Amino acid sequence: MVSAKHEGHLAGPCSQGKPRSVHQPWAILAPVNFLQLLLPDFALILLGYLVCRYTALGRPVWEQVESLVYFFLFPVLLFQSIVRSPLDLGAASSLIAAGLLLGIAGIALAYAVPHLPGLRGRIDAREHAGAAQVAFRFNSYIALALSERLAGPEGLLLIAVLIGVCVPLFNVGAVWPMARHSNTGFVRALVRNPLIIATALGLAANFAGFRIPPWLETTVSRVGGASLPLGLMAAGAGMQLAHLAQQKALTVSLLTIRHLLLPLVALGLAWALRLPPAQAAVLLAFSALPTASSCYVLAARMGYNGPYVAGLVTLSTLLGLASLPFALGVLRAVLG
Template identity: 55%
Template sequence: MTDLLLLLPDFLLILTGFALCRYTSLDRPVWEAAEKLVYYLLFPVLLFNSISRSVLQPAATLHLALGGLAVVGSGVLLAYALRLWPGVDAQTHASGAQVGFRFNSFIALALAERLQGAQGVAWVALLIAICVPLANVAAVWPLARHGGHGYLRELGRNPLILSTLAGLVANLLGLRLPEAAAISLQKIGLAALPLGLMAVGAGLRLGALKDSPKLAAALLAIRHAALPLLAFAFAWALALAPGQRSILVAFAALPTASSAYVLAARMGGHASFVAGLVTVSTLLGMLTVPLWLMLLRF
């Protein structure tokens, strides 16, 4: 029962944002400003802090890293392939494809601590460090192409990619900020998760999933069924130890990134469709993450 409630706080934050936007004076203009704050400041700071301060140990986790890249790369290929379906709207696919392969880093860190303690957190930090750039590059590509944005220009100014790379460089060079600056950045980053999830709720319009129900179902199937199954296969092929195997399967089964909605909104995509996908994915994750971990024990 405890595992089933793991993602309940995140879903409640989404519902809180929905209620505030619909039934109080904190309407859409307020949340549009909040989306910009999350996207350009809060999420980047959180990513930088998580990656720069983690003990990555790449030599001891090479096979786990390869497994994580294989999971995310497979998700990218499967999500992109859906564009070939007849009748799929280009803008809707460009906006929603990221849901099939992006993952919620905050839930990943919390889950890793519960599964494997401090060692699990270090393993997931490595997966985040190497997979976030791949996932964000793949998320920006269809949106930039469909919206007529310059792809390299969008990558060069994408705050999530830049903050991830900066965190990696700082980690590898052993750079440490003065204590006052580090504490300030940590407090800024802590605001990212609750405000980001509430922004998803504020933009929620589940009816938007009706715009392309088959595409929505396929993307959610990739995120919550195909990738965990592939993680089982990759874990076996790479001969991962039991602890790393559980981390890889949990990583593959995560709900999609809550910032997927913010990215779609900021790049002129079908944001309400993505908001619906993020909400359903978070709800599904409450059931599927413990289910896949239970299957792993057999």
């Protein structure tokens, strides 16, 4: 999702004209305060929890907020994110391949959980269908902020590439088990899902060369931006931590995939594809992000256990304080 003028950056030439290697030092990357980065999201989840339980703004209010986020605000954010920059698939082909392979690995691991030795019979099929998405989806707001701090403007371009190619895959991966388990029909669920529709329209608009007009861009940005705080607060409002204790095996399995196994997969892909330092750093960060706040909204709107998924979103946000330093510290040092 980058223009041709940025192709040289994505290919990774260094100032001396030699190609970067994954063995090059990581000095180009800025230090990141992960607590400062993740605290606002966690604070919004906590705020939603407190407002829902201790004010007159109870569950009926937040059910309407969930609908607003799901059917309007978040689709606008997805569309804007995808059409923001021209899509140039050849400019970062290795990163695109790594992102897709990472996504496929996450989806496969999430789907395999009920069938793993020691977990057969211990995982409720309906709970798994609604929560499997937690293992592979990602918080796009944190992704954008983190990538810019890691590698500046180039980092933003790189994460835009990953968002553009992975969001369609992840949305389909999230909807499939829920549609299959509820017998609503996979194709029907896809064509009616607002997140899928927004993604498809965004990709079509990008390939057609459409850009949001400058006079409309600020309004669209504000509409899409509103989805993030409201989505997080809605997750907090719907959260019931007692549900986590009832599904311990599923909780541990999904969060282990999200925060431990996927960073290790990303390490292997960065090494195998010999990604330049900036691309490898963005891929590692992408692999260790907290899960998407919209996981809760999607599960709740499709009739699944929203409070349980909200608890997973909260735990994932906290675990990001460990998985991001692990990916960008320990694993980055392995590549370095």
